Amino acid sequence: MPSIKDIMQTMEYGPAPESNAEVKAWLSARSAGIGHFIDGRFTSANGDLIDVVNPATEDVIGRVAKGTADDVDAAVAAARAAFPEWSALPGHERAKYLYAIARHIQKRERFFSVLETMDNGKTIRETRDIDIPLVARHFYHHAGWAELVADAFPQHRPVGVCGQIIPWNFPLLMLAWKVAPALAAGNTVVLKPADLTPMTAHAFAELLVEIGLPAGVVNIVQGDGETGAAIAGHPDVDKVAFTGSTDVGRIIRRQIAGSGKKLSLELGGKSPFIVLEDADLDAAVEGVVDAIWFNQGEVCCAGSRLLVQEGVAPRFFDKLKARMATLRVGDPLDKTMDMGAVVSMKQLSRIKTLLKAGEEEGATLNLAPVALPEKGAFCTPGFFTDSHPANSVSQVEIFGPVATTLTFRTLDEAVALANDTRYGLAASLWSENVNRAIELAARVKAGVVWINATNMFDAAAPFGGYRESGYGREGGRAGMLEYLTTGWDKQGKVRAASAAPIDVAPATGKADRTAIDVTAKLYIGGKQARPDGGQSYTVYGKGGAAIGEAGLANRKDVRNAVEAANKATAWGGVTAHNRAQVLYFLAENLEQRRDEFVAALAATGAVAKPEEEFEAAIRRCFWYAAQADKFDGAVTATKSQHVTMTVNEPFGTIGVVAPDEAPLLALLSLILPAITMGNRVVAIASQAHPLIAARLYQVFETSDIPAGVVNLLTGERDALAKTLAEHDDVAALWYCGSEDGSRMVEVASAGNLKPIWSDLGRLRDWLDPRFGQGQEYLRRASQVKTIWLPYGE
Numbered sequence: 001m002p003s004i005k006d007i008m009q010t011m012e013y014g015p016a017p018e019s020n021a022e023v024k025a026w027l028s029a030r031s032a033g034i035g036h037f038i039d040g041r042f043t044s045a046n047g048d049l050i051d052v053v054n055p056a057t058e059d060v061i062g063r064v065a066k067g068t069a070d071d072v073d074a075a076v077a078a079a080r081a082a083f084p085e086w087s088a089l090p091g092h093e094r095a096k097y098l099y100a101i102a103r104h105i106q107k108r109e110r111f112f113s114v115l116e117t118m119d120n121g122k123t124i125r126e127t128r129d130i131d132i133p134l135v136a137r138h139f140y141h142h143a144g145w146a147e148l149v150a151d152a153f154p155q156h157r158p159v160g161v162c163g164q165i166i167p168w169n170f171p172l173l174m175l176a177w178k179v180a181p182a183l184a185a186g187n188t189v190v191l192k193p194a195d196l197t198p199m200t201a202h203a204f205a206e207l208l209v210e211i212g213l214p215a216g217v218v219n220i221v222q223g224d225g226e227t228g229a230a231i232a233g234h235p236d237v238d239k240v241a242f243t244g245s246t247d248v249g250r251i252i253r254r255q256i257a258g259s260g261k262k263l264s265l266e267l268g269g270k271s272p273f274i275v276l277e278d279a280d281l282d283a284a285v286e287g288v289v290d291a292i293w294f295n296q297g298e299v300c301c302a303g304s305r306l307l308v309q310e311g312v313a314p315r316f317f318d319k320l321k322a323r324m325a326t327l328r329v330g331d332p333l334d335k336t337m338d339m340g341a342v343v344s345m346k347q348l349s350r351i352k353t354l355l356k357a358g359e360e361e362g363a364t365l366n367l368a369p370v371a372l373p374e375k376g377a378f379c380t381p382g383f384f385t386d387s388h389p390a391n392s393v394s395q396v397e398i399f400g401p402v403a404t405t406l407t408f409r410t411l412d413e414a415v416a417l418a419n420d421t422r423y424g425l426a427a428s429l430w431s432e433n434v435n436r437a438i439e440l441a442a443r444v445k446a447g448v449v450w451i452n453a454t455n456m457f458d459a460a461a462p463f464g465g466y467r468e469s470g471y472g473r474e475g476g477r478a479g480m481l482e483y484l485t486t487g488w489d490k491q492g493k494v495r496a497a498s499a500a501p502i503d504v505a506p507a508t509g510k511a512d513r514t515a516i517d518v519t520a521k522l523y524i525g526g527k528q529a530r531p532d533g534g535q536s537y538t539v540y541g542k543g544g545a546a547i548g549e550a551g552l553a554n555r556k557d558v559r560n561a562v563e564a565a566n567k568a569t570a571w572g573g574v575t576a577h578n579r580a581q582v583l584y585f586l587a588e589n590l591e592q593r594r595d596e597f598v599a600a601l602a603a604t605g606a607v608a609k610p611e612e613e614f615e616a617a618i619r620r621c622f623w624y625a626a627q628a629d630k631f632d633g634a635v636t637a638t639k640s641q642h643v644t645m646t647v648n649e650p651f652g653t654i655g656v657v658a659p660d661e662a663p664l665l666a667l668l669s670l671i672l673p674a675i676t677m678g679n680r681v682v683a684i685a686s687q688a689h690p691l692i693a694a695r696l697y698q699v700f701e702t703s704d705i706p707a708g709v710v711n712l713l714t715g716e717r718d719a720l721a722k723t724l725a726e727h728d729d730v731a732a733l734w735y736c737g738s739e740d741g742s743r744m745v746e747v748a749s750a751g752n753l754k755p756i757w758s759d760l761g762r763l764r765d766w767l768d769p770r771f772g773q774g775q776e777y778l779r780r781a782s783q784v785k786t787i788w789l790p791y792g793e
């Protein structure tokens with residue numbers, strides 16, 4: 001007779017299907033086609049309809065309209081019309097609506113879970129236990145922000161009409177991530193779901209009718225990429241929020257360049273999953289299950305590159321193979337399945353093409369010995385071994401259930417491999433040594449780091465990427481700021497289009513040589529440098545007199561300056577206290593040259609109140625010195641037994657382009673916040689009044705600012721700005737120049753997707769601390785890293 005142990009080992013799972021009868025009835029009642037939700041009403045589904053397919057069965061489960069430019073117009077008009085009243089509601093009133101949405105999602109949790117599973121192919125286990133509960137959590141959390149927004153974000157107001165474009169991998173969850181903060185802040189919304197997964201967004205619209213959300217506050221336009229492009233490009237949309245592929249992120253960046261629209265991009269990733277030899281290997285193996293096989297690997301932050309320390313790698317891979325053999329792949333409505341179908345047959349073939357390329361490059365594909373259903377977009381889970389860092393599968397986002405693997409010997413090697421990617425969305429680190437894990441967390445370039453955990457999300461924990469994974473954060477305080485504005489960038493008058501002329505010929509007849517000649521050189525890597533092209537240009541002052549020459553920097557000088565800045569990495573590791581001391585010392589040294597600076601400002605002929613400008617410059621040094629050790633992170637309340645830390649990290653090298661007005665104060669107002677947060681700077685001084693820069697670098701030289709931390713160039717503003725915008729090693733760029741220049745730098749930055757702040761070519765009153773200094777500058781100078789650290793057994 002077989003023992004109980006034998007029976008347990010041979011026992012098969014029985015089928016445990018979740019009923020989908022109600023959802024089928026709901027779909028059948030809408031079989032004529034699903035239209036849009038505009039101004040509180042559902043439109044009928046006219047024109048070209050898009051088939052919606054359940055990828056697990058390949059059955060068409062419905063059809064949706066493809067939104068046209070006219071539909072987008074109507075939706076934006078409805079959102080615009082609803083905005084004044086919605087944004088003027090007391091936060092408490094908006095909170096009630098958000099709370100009602102959360103409650104109703106909870107009451108319809110099973111319905112939404114089944115519908116999501118049928119639409120997307122992901123398992124009911126995940127929709128029921130992860131997606132839909134997180135949707136409810138997001139609306140609860142943001143009901144709180146609606147209540148608090150006025151107190152928590154003084155001087156801020158909602159941005160206006162938000163165009164939101166979401167992908168198919170977490171359809172309702174991505175909707176919640178977009179809609180909840182937008183509404184909490186007082187914005188109105190036009191949202192487009194992915195055409196592969198439009199159903200839960202439609203059901204959500206029905207829920208909005210049920211709770212009585214005012215018409216026009218949320219509008220949902222169904223459709224494909226063209227519809228998305230019409231929303232992003234619509235002139236009356238004030239903010240675009242996009243989640244999806246990096247390629248489309250770039251298209252949107254270029255499309256809306258110069259429009260002044262606020263933009264947040266949550267793009268792709270190739271996130272490292274690092275296993276140190278002191279890790280709990282069994283826990284790490286379970287981590288891989290959640291990192292790359294969760295949601296069929298269709299997760300932007302999937303741990304898709306397994307980096308394993310050499311000493312434990314063979315053992316770890318054996319354990320992984322054994323665990324992989326127990327995975328169950330099949331009917332996503334069956335509660336016992338670990339993996340369902342990928343989103344479409346097209347996505348399946350895309351994944352297979354990438355896997356084939358990996359094998360052709362010499363990597364070994366280890367697949368789980370699991371039987372797949374005969375029909376449907378099912379993909380065998382697996383992982384590559386013998387892959388190399390340069391293999392396409394190690395670099396490209398597969399967006400399927402297959403990871404690559406690499407081994408490393410030392411912590412430094414692990415960091416180098418982890419950061420060897422153009423992305424920077426997430427990282428998962430496994431070590432039982434907390435010191436080592438935290439050191440690694442600090443050195444990995446990623447917006448989210450999970451220690452001994454993976455793929456954890458919470459509405460209070462900011463989520464978003466570094467580098468080509470995009471910019472902006474979703475969740476928590478940082479996420480709210482994406483939907484708020486001070487409006488100051490758009491207040492000033494438009495600056496005159498052209499900066500001063502670049503005149504390299506001898507200035508005859510206009511020279512005012514009453515004082516000793518001033519020739520501003522460039523300042524690169526802590527040294528004064530002659531411009532590479534060997535040219536200087538004439539600087540004109542009061543009454544149009546020639547008052548000196550400034551170096552005419554070119555592309556090569558920009559490259560040299562960026563190289564020098566990138567070597568000065570130690571500045572980011574200096575304590576905030578030390579950075580503050582340097583800034584105080586800078587103020588002290590500046591003060592000693594007060595008369596000289598005031599005279600130089602007066603000589604430009606462009607500064608109405610030189611004394612005042614100088615005084616404000618001193619105060620600005622003090623203000624940022626004060627902030628250096630106070631603009632810090634937080635510990636957020638997410639899950640129990642987790643310390644979730646948000647840290648404000650420097651970007652690295654920031655490009656700064658100063659305007660012509662306030663040639664000392666504006667330049668310093670841009671440099672100071674950047675270096676306060678630990679960044680290095682390559683700054684282009686005022687084109688018209690560059691001689692101030694020459695005096696300023698003499699002060700930097702004597703103020704303990706390490707070589708390379710501040711580099712100063714003079715020359716043709718927009719030509720240098722373009723080189724900075726295109727440079728891959730410049731992590732962010734701030735531009736104060738013309739309207740055309742603002743557009744130009746945004747277009748030029750699309751290649752490497754660096755965050756740009758431009759003043760839209762508008763003058764600002766640099767003397768007024770509201771516009772010339774503040775936490776807004778410090779926020780722009782830092783990126784939020786969220787580190788999840790569990791505790792307890």
Ligand code: NDP
Binds near residue numbers: 226269
């Ligand atoms: P896309 O980036 O094309 O789609 C994301 C959303 O953008 C969808 O709603 C899509 O519409 C819409 N869209 C497409 N083109 C435009 C455009 N020009 N302007 C505005 N909106 C547009 O992702 P795919 O679906 O094509 O997936 C391709 C790959 O992208 C995946 O294999 C994966 O690597 C990556 N990806 C990453 C995601 C992430 O979360 N980071 C999510 C999804 C995909 P529609 O789909 O209806 O055509």
